[in-house]
Amino acid sequence: MAFTQFSSVSDGVFASLRNLWERRGYTRYRVSRFEEYDLYAKNRTFITGSSILTFTDTDGRLMALKPDVTLSVIKNTAPSPALRKLYYRESVYRASDPSSGFAEIQQAGLECIGDLGLFDVCEVISLAARSLAALSDRYILDLTHLGLLGGFLEDSGVDPELRPELLRLAGEKNSHEAGALMRRAGVPDGVSAVFDAMIHLRAPLEEAVARLSALPLGDRAAAALSELARIARALRGTEGIYLDLSLRSDERYYEGVVMSGYIPGVPSAVLSGGRYDGLMRRLHKSAGAMGFALYLNLLERLLPEPETLDADVLVLHDGSDPEGLLRAVGGLEAEGARVRVDRAAPEGFRCGRILRYEGGELRE
């Protein structure tokens, strides 16, 4: 796809995504720009970054410009025996990095809420992969099951106080510090070696599942692997899906499968998501849920380099023959040139050539 402006990128991409998602029965969902601040205050750690823009509404309620879409979708979703399949395109407002202030971030994504089965999980993963394919010919969708690493550490009897730090180091693929930490804590070498193999395992999903099956994982991790194996079989033939156990998500909200998507040219994940049954429970909803969001603002990176010239031709004139000048400039434009007409060269203006309109004709 070739775009020259960010709005064209995000509009063009969203048109493709909407087409893709609607063909699978997802319907558009719109949320208000504002929500009561309480919704976010109770689930603050779910939202990336800690700052939220707030204001007091006319009735005295503390409101927030929404920093997240998923929380609003869940809050406003009534229980239903059928699945709710929703997609959205919204702006969220966050200060992800305190040093750079608040930013408006455009997100598009989908949520599948209800009693999810294997098909529903696979459909969301497949749509995530196809959404990435709509952005770029080359893409990678990393997948993991949070029960794999966590379950392995638990089954191996690793001190619960040690586990969060080990999982953090796994997220960095930091073998040297994880190994040293395990040695100091007296974790057996065999456990340490399997953990190391797990955090460095990276392969297409089905191959990775097969390689993991050969490791002594323990019951909890084996159960997670079995779920992943069924997903891998169902998704056989879907390109670009990899298993990467270093992928982390907050386990207070996410459980089971989580994913992260990448395309060349954008230095961070453009897609993230997963199964967030934990968040549903925190919001007193009995259903399961899975979804993902795409960060459309990151697609600015896909724009081509800006034009080096402001115009191809600068036409200078003295204002004495507007009719003739219009005809002359119209001729240049018809030849495909970008033309700027002025009485003097604007400061810092860059153009291919300068012509003067004198005596009824253009001269170099």
Add this chain to the structure above:
Amino acid sequence: MSDILSVALPKGRLGDKVYGIFERAGFGCPDILDPGRKLIFESPEHGVRYFFVKPSDVAIYVERGAADIGVAGKDILLEYAPQVYELLDFGIGRCKMCVCGRPDFRDDPNRTLRVATKFTKIARDYYAGLGRSIDSIHLNGSIELAPILGLSDVIVDIVETGATLRENGLGVLAEVCDISARLIANKVSYKFKYDAVTALAARLRDTTEVGK
């Protein structure tokens, strides 16, 4: 995305040492030895492109994808917590992050501890782990002056030999963590250039092990 690996190295002595390891691992770039005014040094036959930046900027270049991999001090990684993979501890540039102050300093738990440092996050995390509230004072240099002039009770800073501390009547009160040079990788580059990044990291690891 180019197939060549862009490598951000820290300017100065550490960068020279680290480049030596890359060279011994088979990723040499002879142009570096005769730098002139060039800023970027490319070795297409080895699939690498080097550039030297301020040590504290390496992690930014890597996190934002201007470099695929880089070499940064653990102090920088702890302070700025960039979203990168940390693939290898080179074991060089070793030093310690320490709490330092007058040797006779006694912490009074009834008062907020005043801590001067360049490494505000590291200091906050360390004292948060101890459940101690602090007044963090960010300084950009000459940190040792702070407790001498009464600006702070203690400092949190990098200690190599401890000579500067001793010459100024200060000493190490507690060790916060070990510091050394680490190989880091941009997460997206790691995925799209997996074979090249992991092969390079493995050869660097082998070379580093031989040198230990």
